[in-house]
Amino acid sequence: MLEVPRPRLGHGPVHLLVDSTGLKLCGPSEWVAKRHGTRTRRGWRKLHLATDADTGRIVASVLTDKDTDDGSRVGPLLNQVGGPVASFTGDGAYDRDDIYAGVTARHPAAGVIVPTRSSAVQSDTAKDRADAAGPASANHRRAWPHGLAASVRV
DSSP states (O other): OOOOOOOOOOOSOEEEEEEEEEEEEOOTTHHHHHHHTOOOOOEEEEEEEEEETTTOOEEEEEEEETTOOGGGGHHHHHHHOOSOEEEEEOOGGGOSHHHHHHHHHHOTTOEEEOOOOTTOOOOHHHHHHHHHHOOOOHHHHHHSOOSHHHHTTO
């Protein structure tokens, strides 16, 4: 008998990793279509998942159609999380004001770790704050993680 280790269930705040993936829906006649060359359109869905970074356990999921925006499913995912959230980590698709506001509204102490989009532009307010703070030291710049994988130590 193969023993499969079960993830430990934590009692403290959870560190969420959030992303989505596409799922191709195939019926029982998929092999017939391949064999005879029938070109029928197959259905696609998008599965949005929130996993506990410490245990790898899926704590929330939402299945939508293929055209659903990743950020629009953050609210329903957070509604499924039973306890406090320590951090919310996602890719650039989650770099939106409504995501930051939604996470903060539900879990004020949670950090949001999302890389900025490639098209992001620094606001005038942020520029003023940066000028007032002065130049950042080289050590400060090195302390920040570079990329999503580095920030969650994958």
